[in-house]
Amino acid sequence: MTPKNNEPKRAFGPFSLSVEQIRPHLLVNVSEPEMVKLIVEMSAKFTKKRDQISDYVMEHRHVSAYAAFYLPTNIPKLHFLLSKLPSDVLDDFKNRPFIDVGTGPGTFSLGWKMLLKTPGHVEMIGVDQSQIMLDQATKIMTAFYPKDKFLAVRKFSEPKTNSVLFFGHSINEMGREKAQEHIMTIDPEYVMWIEPGTSEIFPELIKLRDVMLDHYDVLYPCPGNGTCPSDWCHQVLRTTHEPSVERLSQLVSLDRKILPMTAHVYRRKSKTPVVTNEATVIRYIQETKFSFEYEVCHLIDGVNKNSVIEIQKKQLTKEEVKHFKNSNVGDRLSFEVEKMVGEKLRVKLL
Ligand SMILES: C[S@@+](CC[C@H](N)C(=O)[O-])C[C@H]1O[C@@H](n2cnc3c(N)ncnc32)[C@H](O)[C@@H]1O
CATH class of the missing domain: 3.40.50.150 (Vaccinia Virus protein VP39)
Incomplete structure (x- = not known):
């Protein structure tokens, strides 16, 4: 899928x-x-x-x-x-x-x-x-x-x-x-x-x-x-x-x-620098009833940063929930931040 x-x-x-x-x-x-x-x-x-x-x-x-x-x-x-x-x-x-x-x-x-x-x-x-x-x-x-x-x-x-x-x-x-x-x-x-x-x-x-x-x-x-x-x-x-x-x-x-x-x-290295808007999952944290949580490495203002993200299941199809249940550390994701929940970023997948 x-x-x-x-x-x-x-x-x-x-x-x-x-x-x-x-x-x-x-x-x-x-x-x-x-x-x-x-x-x-x-x-x-x-x-x-x-x-x-x-x-x-x-x-x-x-x-x-x-x-x-x-x-x-x-x-x-x-x-x-x-x-x-x-x-x-x-x-x-x-x-x-x-x-x-x-x-x-x-x-x-x-x-x-x-x-x-x-x-x-x-x-x-x-x-x-x-x-x-x-x-x-x-x-x-x-x-x-x-x-x-x-x-x-x-x-x-x-x-x-x-x-x-x-x-x-x-x-x-x-x-x-x-x-x-x-x-x-x-x-x-x-x-x-x-x-x-x-x-x-x-x-x-x-x-x-x-x-x-x-x-x-x-x-x-x-x-x-x-x-x-x-x-x-x-x-x-x-x-x-x-x-x-x-x-x-x-x-x-x-x-x-x-x-x-x-x-x-x-x-x-080439003249066009490599820029990715994808984050890499570096740690699985947990699956709750409503969400999946991962630590990811992503670019913020051109700097590699680690953040904890929360992906709410309500934005996912059944197939996608199944995918995340079987996802791997090292997978890549594209998202935009919806809001900060404490230290976590609640994200919308793109
Ligand atoms: C663990 S095996 C990996 C074999 C294969 N790449 C794999 O992943 O299944 C490591 C291999 O590296 C070789 N090796 C170790 N030091 C080396 C060196 N300095 N130059 C060339 N080969 C080397 C060993 O002989 C061995 O075949």
Whole structure:
């Protein structure tokens, strides 16, 4: 549905990929019980044993298990992010070289092609320090797009000024300085990242945002280029997956229906500054009998500000109420303020 939140119609539908679709293209055949064991081990490294975070990329069985589980559950994050961008930006992405740094099993390269349906001749470059990950990415990309070229390299250090440079859960591993080096060397038209939605990585990403703003405009999530008013701004996607993916999530006891993330999109500064009248939901507060309440980040006199807004249900159709019940932190809204109710802004959606 198209609720009163100005979300344009998208050129792509909902995304889902099953474990069965990936399984034939894994580097090694891993039985379900073994896969469960490997995923549990890996997830512990992602969350608890951060000193060993990189181990999982060095063994064929781990890489195969990563691909089977994290690839289909991470791509919906890209779907979510693309759905927040204007259609002219999506159109502009289609013919640009895509450089996926920390591509892993090719997660977001595959997602990019599937969601944007980019033409076969467009350059796709997967970069990863792990040769095993690159082998897995090549196997998957070749299986899904046999006629299209996918360049898998351990290092990419040349300018490609017309490109989209993408980081998927990799700044978290390589660190901000290394990511900054990639951005400076490649000097792309767009920079995007989807990183974990944790409070630990947020300060690092905000430092990177500050550096970015010398040469880039922020397209998402911030309404404007000014200072970030939040201690921790992230998005939370609530989604469902294919039954085989849901089954695996249950077996490994990892909830992949609620996906926190920190996603940003930047475009090289142009003469026309980016101005949006859309606010970004940064926190869900509550649903009452009569209203929905959110904290949003919006532009006031050219400055990014956080405010609590109240959307009264009486202005919404049944469909729109349903939409808001299922809305996500990170969604965008357009509104005008009707009146102040204490500290809250009672708003009318446009
Ligand atoms: C968590 S995985 C993410 C894979 C994929 N982008 C995804 O989101 O599913 C992080 C990847 O970044 C790679 N990586 C870490 N540091 C790197 C660096 N300095 N240069 C290139 N790749 C790196 C790792 O080898 C690993 O494959």
